Amino acid sequence: MIFSRKIDPFFIGAALACVLTFAGATLARDASNLSQKSSDEAKSAAKAKVSVNRPKDTTAPARNPPKNALQKAGKSAREKSDPEQAERERREFLKKTGILLWPELSDEQQQAFVKKQKEHLEEVRKKVPAGALQLYETDFFLFFSDIAPMYAKLYVPYLDAMYRDLCKAFGLDPKKNIFQGKCLVIAFAQEASFQQYETIFFKEAKPGAQGLCHCNSNGEVIMACFAGLDTLYFASVMVHETSHGFMFRYKSNKQIPNWLNEGAAEWIAKHVVTRDRAIPRKIQKSLAQMRQTGSMGGNFFSAEHIEKWQYGLAAHLTEFLLQYNAQGYKRMIDDIKLGKSWRDALQDAYRLTPEELARNYGIWIGLPMLAP
Numbered sequence: 001m002i003f004s005r006k007i008d009p010f011f012i013g014a015a016l017a018c019v020l021t022f023a024g025a026t027l028a029r030d031a032s033n034l035s036q037k038s039s040d041e042a043k044s045a046a047k048a049k050v051s052v053n054r055p056k057d058t059t060a061p062a063r064n065p066p067k068n069a070l071q072k073a074g075k076s077a078r079e080k081s082d083p084e085q086a087e088r089e090r091r092e093f094l095k096k097t098g099i100l101l102w103p104e105l106s107d108e109q110q111q112a113f114v115k116k117q118k119e120h121l122e123e124v125r126k127k128v129p130a131g132a133l134q135l136y137e138t139d140f141f142l143f144f145s146d147i148a149p150m151y152a153k154l155y156v157p158y159l160d161a162m163y164r165d166l167c168k169a170f171g172l173d174p175k176k177n178i179f180q181g182k183c184l185v186i187a188f189a190q191e192a193s194f195q196q197y198e199t200i201f202f203k204e205a206k207p208g209a210q211g212l213c214h215c216n217s218n219g220e221v222i223m224a225c226f227a228g229l230d231t232l233y234f235a236s237v238m239v240h241e242t243s244h245g246f247m248f249r250y251k252s253n254k255q256i257p258n259w260l261n262e263g264a265a266e267w268i269a270k271h272v273v274t275r276d277r278a279i280p281r282k283i284q285k286s287l288a289q290m291r292q293t294g295s296m297g298g299n300f301f302s303a304e305h306i307e308k309w310q311y312g313l314a315a316h317l318t319e320f321l322l323q324y325n326a327q328g329y330k331r332m333i334d335d336i337k338l339g340k341s342w343r344d345a346l347q348d349a350y351r352l353t354p355e356e357l358a359r360n361y362g363i364w365i366g367l368p369m370l371a372p
Contacts, residue, residue, distance in 0.1 A: 097339045100253045102219065105180065113181030117142055117220070124186060127200050130193040140177055141242075145187040147227055152187070155235055159185065161272050162239045166246050170330055178249045180219040183242060187225050194226035211237045213244040217253075221245035232276035240269040251337040258306055260333070260342065263314030267322075270315060282312030287365060289313075295371040301354045320361050325350060 083104070090101045105113075118135075121144045125133050131146030141159045145152045167174040188194045195205045198212070206212055211225030223241045227234050243265045247256060255261070270279040289309050290296060297303075297310055306314060321329050332349035336342050346352060352360065354372055362370025 099339050102180075102249060102252060110177065110181060113220075114142070117181045117184055120184070121186075124197065124201075128188075128193055128197050130188055130190070137182075139175075140179055140182055141185055142182045143185045143187065145185075145189075146193070147187055147189045151227075151231070154231075155187070155238060158235050158239050158272055159183075159242060162243055162268055163246065165272065166243065166268060169326075170250060170333070178246065179221055180249070183245050184220075184222040185225075185238065185242060186222065187227065187238065189227050191226045191228070194224060197224050210234070211241040213241040213248075215245060215248035219249070219253075221248060232273060233278050236269040236273045236276045236278055239272050240265040243268045247333075251334065254337050254339060256333060256336050257301070257342045258304060259300055259310075259314050259317075260336075262306055262311055263318035266311055266315035267318040279312070279315055282309075283316045284312070285309060286312030286316065290362075290365070290367060290370060294367065294369060296358055298372070301372055316365075317357075317361055320364050321350070324360075 087103065090103060094100050121133075121135065121142065124144065133144055133146045134149065134152070136143040136145070136152060136156050138156060138160055140163050141156070143152070143156050143159065145155075147155070164174045166172075167176075167178075172178065186197065188197065191210075194210075195207070199205045202214065210228055211223065214222040214224070216222070221242075223238070223245060225234070225238055225241065244261065247261060247264060256264075266279055266282070269276075286309055290313070296313060297307060300306060300310055300313065303310075318329075321332075328349040332342075332345045335345035335348060340348075343354065346354065346357065350357065358370050358372040359368070362368050
């Protein structure tokens, strides 16, 4: 059976990040034009259709999940006007499920968290040998860096663009702060400073890593990184890692599976840093690997950390899920964040098992017998 459907308004909002590239533009031009959208491209995107092949009679019939305690708790903690009632429901939900729904924070609470975060940055300035560290502050980010100001100012707009696009993707108000305080982004010019920061503040060096997102149990998000030699690739790394912090702060502290988490991070980095070709190259390498083996690796859905070659697969599979049913993608993430297993969430949102998802994705890429 062939399904042909129009792309949801949700996907149109997320897809607007795709029209930002200008061939031959400089990095400065690329960064300054992140928020510009083409009306002609937006109109054509609104008319686009997606066709997906599905085998007959292989999935369970569509069903709407009941208005159970998970869904009610997820809404009440954010929508009820009574803060005390919302807090009681959060505590009850935590007791029943072990999942912490993030509370709404007052302006005074947010200001207090930002004050503490700035104190941490002053501690970094004292303890980590680096260049002249400067603070660049936006509504949602504290970007602290010793990168030359003429370059540092080009990176900050990527963070704001990532935040806006993910808010659109998940139906959030882009003017509302999802973070506790703000998201700290500590960007060093040199790898040695990055490794010293990780050793001093997180007790372990991270050889081989260019950036790491620390999602702390207290709700704070800190992303540390170093610039390296490729400016566009660094921008992609920065967006990728910081998006993990966004996903951590979305609804609850419940983790989403690694293949979904890395796929979302690679996907948003690809569509925000449009001139970086690293992620498209990863996708091509993953497609070549799957054509050779006929498989997604055997461990893609179950691995605690997917393999390096599977990052391109994760990004491309995210693209497929969004084109298939963008609202379903949001629903799947919402359900996982409220305690549903990812397999059940996938079934409810897409009417697919992991095996059926692999087969449908395989049809999309021309490998109809693709195994998970």
